[in-house]
Amino acid sequence: xxxxxxxxxxxxxAAKGIDPWIAFFSLITVVxxxxxxxxxxxxSKSAGDFFVAGRSVxxxxxxxxxxxxxxxxxxxxxxxxMVMLNGYDALWYPVCYACGYLFxxxxxxxxxxxxxxxxxxDFAEGRYDSPVFRKIAVCFVLFIGFFYTMPQMKGxxxxxxxxxPGLHYSVGVIVVGAVITLNVALGGMKGITLVQAFQxxxxxxxxxxxxxxxxxxxGHYQSHLEANKTAQETVAAAPAGIERKAxxxxxxxxxxxxxxxxxxxxxxxxxxxxxxxxPEEKAELEANKKPYSLLYTxxxxxxxxxxxxxxxxILVRFYTNPDGVAAKRTTMWVMILIGVxxxxxxxxxxxxxxxxxxxxxxxxxxxxxxxVLELPTLLAGRDYPxxxxxxxxxxxxxAFAAFMSTFSGLLVSMSSALAHDIxxxxxxxxxxxxxxxxxxxWSAVIIGVVSVGLGTQVEKLNxxxxxxxxxxxxxxxxxxxxxMSVWWRGMTMKGAATGMLAGGLLALGSIFLTTLSDVYGxxxxxxxxxxxxxxxxxxxxxxxWAVPLSITLMIxxxxxxxxxxxxxxxxxxxxxxxxxxLGLKQEYIKEHEGAGGH
Amino acid sequence: xxxxxxxPDPIHSDAFLARLMSGQLxxxxxxxxxxxxxxxxxxxxxxxQPEFMAQRVFGFTLTWLILGVLFFPFVWIIxxxxxxxxxxxxxxxxxxxxDGLKK
Numbered sequence: 001x002x003x004x005x006x007x008x009x010x011x012x013x014a015a016k017g018i019d020p021w022i023a024f025f026s027l028i029t030v031v032x033x034x035x036x037x038x039x040x041x042x043x044s045k046s047a048g049d050f051f052v053a054g055r056s057v058x059x060x061x062x063x064x065x066x067x068x069x070x071x072x073x074x075x076x077x078x079x080x081x082m083v084m085l086n087g088y089d090a091l092w093y094p095v096c097y098a099c100g101y102l103f104x105x106x107x108x109x110x111x112x113x114x115x116x117x118x119x120x121x122d123f124a125e126g127r128y129d130s131p132v133f134r135k136i137a138v139c140f141v142l143f144i145g146f147f148y149t150m151p152q153m154k155g156x157x158x159x160x161x162x163x164x165p166g167l168h169y170s171v172g173v174i175v176v177g178a179v180i181t182l183n184v185a186l187g188g189m190k191g192i193t194l195v196q197a198f199q200x201x202x203x204x205x206x207x208x209x210x211x212x213x214x215x216x217x218x219g220h221y222q223s224h225l226e227a228n229k230t231a232q233e234t235v236a237a238a239p240a241g242i243e244r245k246a247x248x249x250x251x252x253x254x255x256x257x258x259x260x261x262x263x264x265x266x267x268x269x270x271x272x273x274x275x276x277x278x279p280e281e282k283a284e285l286e287a288n289k290k291p292y293s294l295l296y297t298x299x300x301x302x303x304x305x306x307x308x309x310x311x312x313x314i315l316v317r318f319y320t321n322p323d324g325v326a327a328k329r330t331t332m333w334v335m336i337l338i339g340v341x342x343x344x345x346x347x348x349x350x351x352x353x354x355x356x357x358x359x360x361x362x363x364x365x366x367x368x369x370x371x372v373l374e375l376p377t378l379l380a381g382r383d384y385p386x387x388x389x390x391x392x393x394x395x396x397x398x399a400f401a402a403f404m405s406t407f408s409g410l411l412v413s414m415s416s417a418l419a420h421d422i423x424x425x426x427x428x429x430x431x432x433x434x435x436x437x438x439x440x441x442w443s444a445v446i447i448g449v450v451s452v453g454l455g456t457q458v459e460k461l462n463x464x465x466x467x468x469x470x471x472x473x474x475x476x477x478x479x480x481x482x483x484m485s486v487w488w489r490g491m492t493m494k495g496a497a498t499g500m501l502a503g504g505l506l507a508l509g510s511i512f513l514t515t516l517s518d519v520y521g522x523x524x525x526x527x528x529x530x531x532x533x534x535x536x537x538x539x540x541x542x543x544x545w546a547v548p549l550s551i552t553l554m555i556x557x558x559x560x561x562x563x564x565x566x567x568x569x570x571x572x573x574x575x576x577x578x579x580x581x582l583g584l585k586q587e588y589i590k591e592h593e594g595a596g597g598h
Numbered sequence: 599x600x601x602x603x604x605x606p607d608p609i610h611s612d613a614f615l616a617r618l619m620s621g622q623l624x625x626x627x628x629x630x631x632x633x634x635x636x637x638x639x640x641x642x643x644x645x646x647q648p649e650f651m652a653q654r655v656f657g658f659t660l661t662w663l664i665l666g667v668l669f670f671p672f673v674w675i676i677x678x679x680x681x682x683x684x685x686x687x688x689x690x691x692x693x694x695x696x697d698g699l700k701k
Contacts, residue, residue, distance in 0.1 A: 091665045099673045102633055106626040106680060222657030230652040230659060239657070258659060259652060260644035290645065297641045305637070325685055332677045339670035346666055487623060570615055577618050581692035 017165045021386075025393030026163055029202070029400040034183050036195045059326055063333035065193045066317045068200030070097075070334070071341060072148075072406035073155025076203060076399050078464030079342070081369035083349025084359070085462070086264035087257035090349070092300055093464055094342035098335060100308025100471075103479075105331040108309050111486045111576040113318050113327035119413070120312055120478055121421055127485050128493035129566055134421065136497050140477045141312045141417040143508055145410050145447075146454060147470035148313075151463040152410070153177060153455020155403040158365040158463075159396060162373045169365045170456040177455065180404055181448030184411045185441040193320065199405040200337065206398025207344045210376045210391040214351065217382060218243065221347045224354045231255040244354045251360040257353070261293040265300075268292070268533040268540070275530045285533070295544065296537050300468065303543035307471025310478030313406075313413040323580045348372045364459040373399060407451070411444055418443035460519060469511045476546035477504025484554050486576055489569050495558030503550025510539035614695065621687055629680045636672065640665065 072078075075097060082090035117123040120141065125134035153173045160172025215221060223239040256262045263270075269289045276282045308314070321327040352359065352371035355378055359368045372395050379388035419440035424431055431439070458466060481500045484491050514536065517525040529536040538545060558565075566572065644651050644661055651661035658666070 088659075088662060088665070091662070095665055095669050098670060099633070099637075102673055102677055103630070105677055106630050110684070220657075225659075225662065226654065226657040230654075232649055232652055258662070259648065260641070260661060294641055294645050298638075301637055301641075325688065328681050328684060332674075332681050335677055336674055339674060343667060343670065487619070570610070570612065573615055573619065574610070577615070577622060578695075579688040579692040581689075582695055 018163065019389050019392070021389040022163050022393040022396050025390075025397040026159075026400050029397040030179065030404070033195055033199070033401070033404050034179065036198065059321070059329045059333060061193065061197050062317065062320055062326075063330045063337055064197035064200045065320075066196075066314060066330065066334045067337040067341070068196035068198070068203070068401075068405050069317065069409040070314060070338060070406070071200065071203050071402055072467060073152050073399065073403040074464045074467035075338075075342065075345065076207065076402035077155050077158065077369050077372050078151065078462060078467065079345040080348035080352065080372045081367070082264070082462055082464040083346040084352045084368045084371050085252075085349075087252060087262045088260050089262050089264040089297065090464070091346060092297065093304065093468060094345060096301055096304030097308065098339045098342050100305045101331055101335045101338070103305055104309040105328060105335070108315075108482050108486060109318055109327045109331045110324035112315065112482065113321050114324045114578075114580065115572075115576050119316050119416060119420070120482070121417065123485070124481065124496070127566075127572060128491075128496065130493045131425065133493050133497055135426065136501065137481070138417050138421040140473070140500070140504055142414055143504070144310075144312060144470050144474045144478070145414040145417075146451065147473060147511075148311075148467060149407060149410050149451040150454050150458045151461075151466035151470075152403040152407040153451060154365070154369070154458050154461070154463050154466065155399060156407075157455065157459065158370050159373060159399045159403070161365045162370050163396060169459050172365075173455040174452055176403065177407075177448055177452035180407050181411065181444055184408050184415065184448075185444040196405050196409065199401040202401045203398050204337075204341055206394045206401065207341060207372075210395050211344055211347050211351075213387065213391060214376060214379065215347065217379060217384070218351065218355060221350060224350045225258070227354060228254040228258045230258055242354070245357050247353075247357045248361045251353075251357055261290055261297070265293040265296040268296075268529065268536040271530050272533040288534075292534060292537055296541055299537070299541035299544035302547055303468060303472035303475045303541060306475035306479040306543065306547055307473075310474035310482060311471075312417075312474075312478070313409040315478075315482075316413055316416075325580075345372065348375055351375060369463050411447060411451075414447045415440050415443035418447065457519060461515070466515075469515065472511060472541065472543045472546070473504060473508050475543045476507035476550050477501075480547065480550040480554060484551065488555075488558075489573055490558055490562065490565060491554065492558045492561045492564045493566075494561045494564065495554045495556075498557045499550040499552075499554030502553050503546045506549070507542040507546040510542045514540045618691055621691065622684065625680065625683055625687060629676050632676055633673065636669070 075094065079090065079094050082093065112123065115123060115126065117126050121134045121138040124137035125131055153176070156176035157169040157172040160175065161167050161169050164172075219239070219242045223242050226239050227242050227244050229235065251257075252263045266289055269285055269292055273282055273285045273289075276285055318327050318330070321330050348371055349368075352368070352375050356371060356374055359366075359371055359374070373392060376391035376395060377388045379385070379391065419436055419442075423439040423443070424436050428435070477500050480503060481496055484499070485496060513525065514529070516522065517529065640661070652659045654660075655663050
């Protein structure tokens with residue numbers, strides 16, 4: 001509650017220019033979310049309840065909750081902003097965010113649920129009987145988690161700076177970070193299952209209703225798209241009643257924006273062309289532009305599709321399904337729920353390009369990432385001032401739901417990793433359940449503080465881009481681990497660890513380098529990227545080499561250490577793949593009783 | 599551990615595990631193949647047939663319509679087919695194995 005007061009107090013100095021409707025809807029969302037967290041906190045009894053919600057959630061609830069947790073600030077705000085900024089190429093993000101679940105469904109969801117471990121580190125330990133491997137695996141929960149929390153924080157800062165004009169970006173980050181951290185530290189995951197499911201429906205409502213109203217008044221998706229001319233058309237079609245404001249110089253041209261291989265995938269080569277000294281050099285780079293751009297596209301697709309299957313905060317939810325069949329059904333419903341959602345954010349980007357082109361000129365939290373929040377206020381200029389404010393209030397509420405739910409989910413996963421693994425297993429293995437619960441709360445606070453600190457640094461970067469980078473790291477580390485461990489009997493712990501570490505750390509390192517030079521603009525590094533556009537693309541989108549590298553290393557090292565294949569691998573594979581009806585799980589637990597585990 | 603208990607029970611045989619895994623894996627790979635073909639083909643079509651992909655369909659460009667709208671139902675269909683078959687396969691395996699045990 002103190003955090004709420006702080007939230008209100010922070011609003012005071014900037015009271016001028018606040019739209020009461022927008023502030024009202026946002027506040028309601030925050031109050032409901034926090035309130036539900038506290039309300040359900042009383043219902044979670046044991047530490048086990050806290051970590052995976054007592055494993056008693058139906059398919060419908062669980063699918064809504066997974067979708068609610070998954071649809072982050074990137075989906076709600078970032079996709080629209082990026083479509084507006086980069087056009088067609090940005091569509092790969094929503095499509096792969098949704099379709100990546102297919103890989104999870106086809107290869108991982110069912111078996112992983114049957115194995116019955118709480119988290120990926122649990123799985124890593126159980127599959128290879130190796131506490132050491134668990135310690136290695138747990139690091140990536142934190143690496144991926146922090147990369148994923150940064151864009152959520154950017155979303156928070158952007159939204160608060162929009163609601164309270166004049167409020168500094170980092171104040172928004174700190175306030176939202178504090179509220180959510182407190183909520184997680186006191187509520188745990190039982191609360192969050194219910195809250196996340198509610199948040200999914202709130203987000204769908206908040207993205208669909210305003211765009212239907214806006215499109216009915218200012219013109220539809222395809223009409224606004226038609227107003228952008230393609231390379232083949234000599235003049236833009238001007239559908240009746242479609243207004244377009246003049247594009248600023250910074251905005252991409254129509255034919256580049258609407259076509260594939262536009263500014264998102266060509267920016268490295270474009271920078272190199274700008275810096276090229278001789279015409280021959282320029283011509284060579286021009287010739288490479290399109291192939292490099294294709295490479296970028298494929299690498300992005302691999303990162304997003306494989307990365308979805310390796311997100312720690314999503315996978316933990318699959319254990320709340322009663323069995324493997326329910327896990328598969330849940331995954332299908334998640335794909336439908338989020339697929340429906342993802343049709344809508346690009347519409348904001350397309351209409352935003354026509355009607356709010358001034359966002360192209362702004363940077364950071366005032367840029368295209370806020371198009372979802374800003375677009376509804378256009379209606380004020382069309383004689384619907386009240387409607388514009390209410391709808392903008394609704395999209396702000398959706399944005400709050402987006403970054404709050406994802407940040408909460410990440411915080412639970414990362415705090416569990418810290419409390420469960422680092423404290424409960426490494427630092428103090430003989431700790432009592434109460435001590436672990438206290439450790440969980442403190443872990444949440446520590447991770448919340450670090451996330452806020454990182455969040456204040458990334459105002460310049462696109463929300464969606466940052467989330468894509470978290471996916472790339474997951475794709476190169478956890479995805480190969482899960483995929484190979486589930487389907488290949490010959491995997492050894494050394495093979496799994498080598499592949500995961502090499503692929504994951506190299507991807508992390510190269511992404512870190514590009515992000516660092518984008519945020520702080522180190523001259524030496526920036527010049528290096530301009531001189532080597534291909535390297536820049538491969539470092540910015542590492543999945544195309546990191547995923548195969550990781551899998552290859554797993555195979556080679558496992559073959560070389562084949563003597564260390566776990567002795568009971570057949571039993572483990574049976575537990576992963578045999579239908580529950582055969583009752584192998586109980587047998588496996590009996591065999592392992594007293595031999596560690598839970 | 600497995601050597602200490604050399605029961606001839608069919609569920610714990612290597613043959614059963616191999617059949618179980620290959621059945622599910624074949625199904626998964628077949629479904630993944632459809633999906634991967636689409637993911638690989640769309641950028642290639644954009645690359646080699648830009649004019650064809652840029653033609654207008656209901657105001658969208660063809661490629662925008664495919665990626666921004668039609669891709670989602672396509673994936674739902676794959677996942678629906680997979681779930682139906684995968685659950686049927688599991689039921690059949692469980693039934694066969696349990697029948698085998700009774701004999």
